[in-house]
Amino acid sequence: FIVVVAVNSTLLAINAGDYIFYTDWAWISFVVFSIPQSTMLAVGAIYYMLFTGVPGTATYYATIMTIYTWVAKGAWFALGYPMDFVTVPIWIPSAMLLDLTYWATRRNKHAAIIIGGTLIGLSLPMFNMIDLLLIRDPLEIAFKYPRPTLPPYMTPIEPQVGKFYNSPVALGSGAGAVLTVPIAALGAKLNTW
Numbered sequence: 001f002i003v004v005v006a007v008n009s010t011l012l013a014i015n016a017g018d019y020i021f022y023t024d025w026a027w028i029s030f031v032v033f034s035i036p037q038s039t040m041l042a043v044g045a046i047y048y049m050l051f052t053g054v055p056g057t058a059t060y061y062a063t064i065m066t067i068y069t070w071v072a073k074g075a076w077f078a079l080g081y082p083m084d085f086v087t088v089p090i091w092i093p094s095a096m097l098l099d100l101t102y103w104a105t106r107r108n109k110h111a112a113i114i115i116g117g118t119l120i121g122l123s124l125p126m127f128n129m130i131d132l133l134l135i136r137d138p139l140e141i142a143f144k145y146p147r148p149t150l151p152p153y154m155t156p157i158e159p160q161v162g163k164f165y166n167s168p169v170a171l172g173s174g175a176g177a178v179l180t181v182p183i184a185a186l187g188a189k190l191n192t193w
Contacts, residue, residue, distance in 0.1 A: 013037065013040040013041060013044050013065055018032060018033050019033075019037065019065075019069060019089065020069060020072060020073070020086050020087070020088070020089070021033065021086070021087035021088075021089060021128070021131075021132060022085065022086060022087075022147065023084055023085050023086070023087060023135055023136065023138050023141040023142070024085075024138055024139075024141050024142030024145075024146075024147070025138070025142070026087060026132050026135070026138055027132065027138065030125070030128070030129070030132065033089070033128070034124060034125040034128065037089065037091075037124060038094075038120055038121045038124045038125070039121075041062065041065075041091055041094060041095065041120055041124060042098070042113075042116070042117040042120045042121070044061060045057075045058035045061045045062065045095050045098055045120075046058070046098065046112060046113055046116065046117065048060075048061045049061070049098070049099070049102060049112065050109050050112070053107065055099045055100075055102045055103035055107070056099050057099070058095040058096075058098040058099045058102070058116075059092060059095045059096050059099050061095060062091035062092045062094070062095035062096075063092060065091050066088060066089075066091055066092060069088045069089065070088055072086065073086040073088055081145050082136075082141070082145065084135050084136040084141060085141060085145055087131060087132060087135050088131075089128055089131070090124070090127040090128050090130075090131050091124070093123065093127050094119070094120045094123045094124040094127060095120070097116065097119040097120065097123055098112065098116035098117075098119065098120055101115045101116035101119060102116060
């Protein structure tokens with residue numbers, strides 16, 4: 001179960017936004033990257049850490065994400081791109097701050113969420129900014145190694161989803177999905193009384 005939690009949380013963080021800094025637009029995506037990745041690192045790491053109850057698991061979680069990203073970087077390198085083309089984000093130090101908070105507050109989950117989450121939000125952009133300062137000139141990389149684009153005949157056709165947004169079926173299913181969790185929580189609470 002621990003492995004399932006780790007893998008699913010990692011996929012959640014990866015899909016929260018750009019999880020790799022492509023050198024040719026690293027600074028443009030810096031803010032876009034920082035917001036969802038800070039949030040998802042905090043959510044995933046705290047969930048994983050509180051599940052195990054052991055300080056150190058947040059760092060382990062960040063290490064798993066880092067390994068996945070190095071694999072992706074290796075894939076780009078195998079395609080002939082330079083090592084600087086993909087910059088691996090810095091998750092581990094921020095996760096270490098979260099683990100330190102959890103340990104220092106004697107495993108207080110609320111302190112871990114509030115203080116540790118704040119430390120992640122403040123530190124992750126800073127660590128990644130330092131990381132991006134160390135890479136080669138992004139413009140040089142952008143001009144010498146443009147990313148491949150699909151030819152016109154392979155470009156996927158956008159599905160016609162606009163009409164569905166106005167349908168009562170979509171509204172009902174969306175509202176049902178949103179209300180399911182609080183209603184289930186309320187039912188569980190009433191059941192305990």
